[in-house]
Amino acid sequence: MYFCEKLKIMRIDIITVLPEMIEGFFNCSIMKRAQNKGLAEIHIHNLRDYTEDKYRRVDDYPFGGFAGMVMKIEPIERCINALKAERDYDEVIFTTPDGEQFNQPMANSLSLAQNLIILCGHFKGIDFRIREHLITKEISIGDYVLTGTGSGSYGRRYCPHHSRSHFR
Numbered sequence: 001m002y003f004c005e006k007l008k009i010m011r012i013d014i015i016t017v018l019p020e021m022i023e024g025f026f027n028c029s030i031m032k033r034a035q036n037k038g039l040a041e042i043h044i045h046n047l048r049d050y051t052e053d054k055y056r057r058v059d060d061y062p063f064g065g066f067a068g069m070v071m072k073i074e075p076i077e078r079c080i081n082a083l084k085a086e087r088d089y090d091e092v093i094f095t096t097p098d099g100e101q102f103n104q105p106m107a108n109s110l111s112l113a114q115n116l117i118i119l120c121g122h123f124k125g126i127d128f129r130i131r132e133h134l135i136t137k138e139i140s141i142g143d144y145v146l147t148g149t150g151s152g153s154y155g156r157r158y159c160p161h162h163s164r165s166h167f168r
Helices: 019-027 029-036 073-086 104-110 128-133 150-155 158-162
Strands: 010-016 040-046 091-101 115-120 137-140
Touching: 010 019, 010 073, 019 029, 019 040, 029 040, 073 115, 073 128
Parallel strands: 010 040, 010 115, 091 115, 091 137
Antiparallel strands: none
């Protein structure tokens, strides 16, 4: 039996407020080849699809009256619960500047996962209850400024799959 035959498909579900901003990143290069070979599935979920108000709001003022807006727990919880109802996930990752620094050992570890959820941050942050109850790992891709953290999910797309030589 060949090494490739033993591997299972890696599924990555990405939750974002701006799906159109990151869709192109996952439909080209190494991730496109992985999908074409049937080794990876990338599913991008628009967080606004999990809202219940007519304005499709995903943000709110932080508790305590601080400045800025944070992502609300309700649509995130609905989305994650809907995904978890379909399958078990190895990690629910939140991309955030104050997370653990993403590096090659972490990439190697994540490359062994079968199912991942990546929550892309937006606004000033997220409701703390999300971090406390729904997130299993917080990752930062480095000390620089991005337009939202959806770009961060693009940055990490190369590393786990470079650990799998058959993707090349």
